[in-house]
Amino acid sequence: MSSSSLSPRRRIAAVTVLVPALVALALWAFAWPAARTAPRDLPLGVAGPAAATAPVEQRLERQEGAFALHHYADEAAARDAVEKREVYGAIAVTGQGVRLLTASAASPVVTELLQQAVAHRTAASGTPVTTVDVVPAAARDPRGAVLNTSVLPLALAGIGAGVAVTLLGLRGTRAVAALVGSAALVGVVAAALTHSWLEAVPGNWWAVAGTFALAALAMGAAVAGLAGLLGQAGIALGTLVIMLLGNPFSGASSAPEMLPEPAGAIGQWLPPGAGVSLLRSVSFFDGAAAAGPVLTLTWWAALGLGAVLLAGALKERTRDAEPTSERGLAPVG
Template identity: 70%
Template sequence: MPSRNRHVIAVVVLVPVLAALALWAFAWPASRIAPRDLPLGVAGPAAAATQVERQLEGHEGAFEIHRYADEAAARDAIEDRSVYGAVVVTAQGPELLTASAAGPVVAQFLQQAVAHQAGAEGTQVKTVDVVSTPAGDPRGAVLNAATLPLALAGIAAGAVVTLLGLRGFRAVTALLGASALVGVIAAGIAHSWLGALGGDWWTEASVLGLSTLAVGGAVAGLAALIGPAGTGVGAALVMLIGNPFSGATSAPQMLPEPAGAIGQWLPPGAGTTLLRSVSYFDGAAATGPALTLAWWAVLGLGAVLLGGSLRARKAGGGPAAERRELSAVA
């Protein structure tokens, strides 16, 4: 009976604590969305561009200003994902270049900020969307919404592998197969059916699969090393930190520090950034997030193999058990 009472008390206390933690993780970043050193370009004649730059610097800490010689250079910087937008000073007045594909929320904020500044001076601002979202997903909602299902798919893959007792190479094979299938299905839905992605189909499927594998490998790897509790630790890391800190609905630079930076080192954030790059920007700035996902996948699968080997040795099988497992896979 005392043991049952402790279980009741644990549930009564633990559930509210988890609810509070989840509410903080999701609500805190969402309630503090604002630009923080958001990369923004300024182009045009030196004197006029300097004046615009000083006006933008009035938004203390909001923008990281990059100077460009002309509109063409500013457009190239946007397409290379060096900046989210640019203010170009022309003979007809200021022009705002945006990229809704990099984040509709960011593009909207830039329009409001620059239009407000120009309105105070009695001028009109022409806005040009340099890299727009596809017609099938004009608000970028599908890509934003895909972060959670991919995270759940990865968690499910890692948890199922653990629950089924798969170890070593069998577990790795299961994770690779499940992640590849998730990538194909997700690309089929988001690209082929909904028309929300505009890049190379197989590249997008690979990114979606790699994102799933990074999460699944992490969950299964932690479980292989520290036991069933590792599944909960991995799931909590992805759902309570990785997902809300991913910047999928806005941009990493729109989240409070250090949430945005942390999010890009976790699979949901890196996966979203990489998918934007390959879908809308011809792979620009894809190296960093691709390496992040690859490291998560490699370390996770490595932990799965290591955990299986350690358990085999602990059970007394030693190298013979490992050879039997390899022969069974073959």
């Protein structure tokens, strides 16, 4: 049933119910993760002899479910694990005391958490603690604000591209070309602003631009593909998934392991979360742990573009079949 066929009373009722429902959904999606931010199986390394690390592990394990501990033989191995994004930080027990290895580039929030939950607890036992930021955030953006706030504009760019392609009536290869071209330009503009101008997202310029472009393409293709198959309902569904789920569940402002379950896991399977994770990897960690996010974004882009091509082919077939049907129904003689 189309909206034009609804009576005025039903239209009023629909608006009256729909708007509060959307507000409730948005508040749930954004406020719930923010209000329940806490470590949940946060990967943390412990390095040193078993006898020396046992008291540290016991203190950490008292916070049940907060940390997933990984054991390393020495500080060098733990440092390597931090640089490869296997853990967010590590506690190395040495003869000179305790070293807390962190990576503020991975998450400034997690770095502060580790300093409070680990360093302060260890210091209470009388053991000296030294904090070393193994992979620091950008000097121009130590809080990671630019990277965190880039999620929303990128989501808007992807949704906007998908909606524009649909409303302009582009189909098939033309729609694909428009989506790819738009995503490429989004990548160039985003890299120029965040990398070249603000100097907040370092790393290889082309890798940063490619990450922005791939994320924008994944979101734009998803919206356009759903719209091609489902019509206006597809636009609404794509926007809902990307904006009201992908954005708050991305873990950009903290970390996926800091979000309530299963929000963190869901967020990493959606383009905004995968895009942020990939951007951190290529910008600060020389591409470490980039394979998962790349595959996620590539699947979204491929499935979305495939849906666009399929929808275009179906419409072309329907249009070509209409004259034949009409001729079959026409009277003979």
